[in-house]
Amino acid sequence: MFYREAGDFKTSYSKDNQTFPIKIDRVGYYLVLLVAFLVVPFMLNDYWVNAIFLPFLIYSIAAIGLNILVGYCGQVSLGTGGFMAVGAYACYKLMTTFPDINIFFHVIIAGGITGLVCVVFGLPSLRIKGFYLAVATLAAQFFLVWLFNRVPWFYNYSASGQINAPERTVFGIEVTGANTEAWATYLFCLVFVVASAWIARNLTRGMTGRKWMAIRDMDIAAEIIGVNPLKAKISAFAVSGFFVGISGALFFAVYLGAVEVGEAFGITKSFLVLFMIIIGGLGSIFGSFAGAAFLVLLPVVLKVVGVDMLGWPTDMVAHLQLVIVGGLIILFLILEPHGLAQLWRVTKQKLRLWPFPH
Amino acid sequence: MSEQIVYALEVFANGLMSGVLYALVALGFVLIYKASGIFNFAQGVMALFAAMTLVGIQNGQVPFAHLINAVLGTHIHHFGWHIHSVLALIFTVGVMILLAVAIQRFVFRHLVGQEPIILFMATIGLAYFLEGFSDLMWNSEIKTLKFCVAEGTCLPQGMNMAIDEAAYNAFGTGFFIDNLDISAAIVAVMLVIALVAFSQYTKQGRAMRAVADDHQAALSVGISLNFIWILVWSVAGFVALVAGIMWGAKSGVQFSLSLIALKALPVLMLGGFTSIPGAIVGGLIIGVGEKMFEYCFGTGQCFGGIINLGGATENWFAYVLALVFLVFRPQGLFGEKIIERV
Numbered sequence: 001m002f003y004r005e006a007g008d009f010k011t012s013y014s015k016d017n018q019t020f021p022i023k024i025d026r027v028g029y030y031l032v033l034l035v036a037f038l039v040v041p042f043m044l045n046d047y048w049v050n051a052i053f054l055p056f057l058i059y060s061i062a063a064i065g066l067n068i069l070v071g072y073c074g075q076v077s078l079g080t081g082g083f084m085a086v087g088a089y090a091c092y093k094l095m096t097t098f099p100d101i102n103i104f105f106h107v108i109i110a111g112g113i114t115g116l117v118c119v120v121f122g123l124p125s126l127r128i129k130g131f132y133l134a135v136a137t138l139a140a141q142f143f144l145v146w147l148f149n150r151v152p153w154f155y156n157y158s159a160s161g162q163i164n165a166p167e168r169t170v171f172g173i174e175v176t177g178a179n180t181e182a183w184a185t186y187l188f189c190l191v192f193v194v195a196s197a198w199i200a201r202n203l204t205r206g207m208t209g210r211k212w213m214a215i216r217d218m219d220i221a222a223e224i225i226g227v228n229p230l231k232a233k234i235s236a237f238a239v240s241g242f243f244v245g246i247s248g249a250l251f252f253a254v255y256l257g258a259v260e261v262g263e264a265f266g267i268t269k270s271f272l273v274l275f276m277i278i279i280g281g282l283g284s285i286f287g288s289f290a291g292a293a294f295l296v297l298l299p300v301v302l303k304v305v306g307v308d309m310l311g312w313p314t315d316m317v318a319h320l321q322l323v324i325v326g327g328l329i330i331l332f333l334i335l336e337p338h339g340l341a342q343l344w345r346v347t348k349q350k351l352r353l354w355p356f357p358h
Numbered sequence: 359m360s361e362q363i364v365y366a367l368e369v370f371a372n373g374l375m376s377g378v379l380y381a382l383v384a385l386g387f388v389l390i391y392k393a394s395g396i397f398n399f400a401q402g403v404m405a406l407f408a409a410m411t412l413v414g415i416q417n418g419q420v421p422f423a424h425l426i427n428a429v430l431g432t433h434i435h436h437f438g439w440h441i442h443s444v445l446a447l448i449f450t451v452g453v454m455i456l457l458a459v460a461i462q463r464f465v466f467r468h469l470v471g472q473e474p475i476i477l478f479m480a481t482i483g484l485a486y487f488l489e490g491f492s493d494l495m496w497n498s499e500i501k502t503l504k505f506c507v508a509e510g511t512c513l514p515q516g517m518n519m520a521i522d523e524a525a526y527n528a529f530g531t532g533f534f535i536d537n538l539d540i541s542a543a544i545v546a547v548m549l550v551i552a553l554v555a556f557s558q559y560t561k562q563g564r565a566m567r568a569v570a571d572d573h574q575a576a577l578s579v580g581i582s583l584n585f586i587w588i589l590v591w592s593v594a595g596f597v598a599l600v601a602g603i604m605w606g607a608k609s610g611v612q613f614s615l616s617l618i619a620l621k622a623l624p625v626l627m628l629g630g631f632t633s634i635p636g637a638i639v640g641g642l643i644i645g646v647g648e649k650m651f652e653y654c655f656g657t658g659q660c661f662g663g664i665i666n667l668g669g670a671t672e673n674w675f676a677y678v679l680a681l682v683f684l685v686f687r688p689q690g691l692f693g694e695k696i697i698e699r700v
Contacts, residue, residue: 322490329483
């Protein structure tokens with residue numbers, strides 16, 4: 001059982017084009033899915049779900065969304081927090097306005113609405129490029145947060161200005177509100193994660209994804225060979241917004257339950273998701289997962305080591321965490337600008353030869 | 359003159375003054391961008407770090423006291439002395455130069471030839487690192503910054519009485535301008551003159567401009583890129599220090615100081631990334647624009663209050679203005695024309 005293509009014969013075009021051409025990869029992928037759906041839910045408790053699994057799953061969706069925009073299409077966005085807020089507030093308004101419809105559809109429609117908003121803020125990308133665009137997306141970030149803070153209609157005129165997720169069920173099992181079971185919320189998010197990753201993976205390796213990558217590599221050249229920059233850029237913004245919106249909706253409805261917009265979806269959130277895709281790997285779906293896992297686990301590990309084991313004060317560990325995250329980002333950019341995903345690729349390349357290096 | 363017009367004028371003047379402060383931060387960005395093509399997101403955090411270092415040295419704080427205490431179980435916090443402001447300023451400049459050397463040595467020397475966007479992200483990482491580092495070094499509580507050249511001659515603060523009184527005599531209403539803002543404006547003008555003089559009339563300044571113009575040509579006539587980049591980062595560090603002192607004296611040395619970097623970004627976009635006059639004009643436009651917009655539409659005091667957005671529009675106005683402006687002129691007011699080739 002070596003890690004090789006050899007001996008794995010393909011007899012049809014569809015088999016030749018499959019996502020995982022190597023058998024071990026394929027088996028591993030199904031195994032991971034199996035464990036995630038059938039084993040993990042039985043081993044979970046509230047701490048694990050709230051500290052690690054839910055943030056990991058939800059940030060993975062956001063990272064996939066942002067990776068499509070930044071990693072595949074090359075349009076740097078610093079407005080992720082604002083777009084997540086759109087998803088959250090859209091989901092909230094839908095949940096309270098149409099309480100009879102299943103929350104599953106609310107989340108998807110919230111994603112769609114975010115996609116539309118994202119397109120509006122993406123329109124200037126046709127004129128503005130590079131850094132200028134990155135700064136322009138900050139306009140979206142600050143404007144949207146301000147909007148949700150100032151217009152009472154968005155938070156249903158509640159006195160605190162917060163939005164609270166009402167209790168909603170899927171197949172009779174509660175997934176939002178105060179009385180949820182750990183495994184139910186986990187599975188609900190997992191379904192969205194798997195669907196998002198599957199859609200994103202297949203979009204990016206098809207015609208649409210190739211157009212995005214052509215725009216990323218050099219937009220003028222892409223235009224000359226017949227890629228329509230308007231369609232490519234706008235579709236990237238729309239798809240990216242869709243995923244980011246879903247993650248924002250889940251972040252609010254399933255994970256936090258109650259949200260104050262400036263706190264939950266501020267500029268730091270935009271940077272967090274951006275760091276995830278830098279560390280994970282720009283232009284890689286696996287990288288989105290790896291980066292999200294890394295930046296979700298790092299604070300937990302630091303807290304366990306620093307506060308619980310060494311007994312250091314919490315604020316100092318928080319500062320140390322900033323230093324470590326910043327240092328790691330610089331280190332990654334120096335050593336491996338393509339992130340964890342590239343390390344994984346290199347490992348796989350080495351594995352193909354192992355144990356006979358020649 | 360009616361009271362409302364005087365009040366609008368007052369808003370306008372205060373906008374100009376805060377615009378000067380934005381321009382101070384933006385200036386640091388432009389310097390580094392021109393010389394090395396790095397868009398330095400960490401400029402605001404550098405201002406925070408500089409201000410914290412100045413206060414820390416002034417008050418004789420022990421660096422990393424928190425960390426040392428946690429590791430060794432000691433209870434140190436201050437050396438117990440106070441250092442004269444000017445001396446502390448000189449030490450802080452030294453620290454900023456060390457920082458510039460470290461940044462160049464450990465970060466950007468390894469990233470030569472990378473795409474601009476990678477460099478930009480590295481500066482975001484640098485901003486995070488420096489933020490945590492300065493909190494670790496000087497702890498994160500809010501500090502007050504008092505900068506005194508001699509006993510009794512400090513950075514002035516509070517309302518300028520002379521202007522207020524003159525306005526009262528002329529129009530019958532008061533006119534509020536902070537003394538600190540006036541001194542900030544004066545310092546900013548002096549700083550710009552000094553920078554222009556430095557880059558026009560000194561050997562190093564000329565070398566700096568040569569590097570900004572063309573790296574390879576500069577290299578081939580014998581200019582050390584490494585030295586120039588360290589020099590540029592040091593100058594940017596000095597500008598950050600000045601900005602840090604002004605903002606720190608205005609609103610206390612605290613985390614929110616690093617957020618002024620975000621405000622400097624639309625200033626840069628308006629003025630163009632490569633133009634020093636652009637940074638200043640952009641800063642003034644943004645400063646006046648956001649104050650006037652907040653006054654007119656944010657709190658609804660113009661045109662009979664037709665539009666009242668409910669305040670706090672300062673958070674986003676600058677960005678939206680820059681965004682709308684860029685759609686019509688992508689390189690900013692004074693930026694070089696962007697030419698794209700395949």
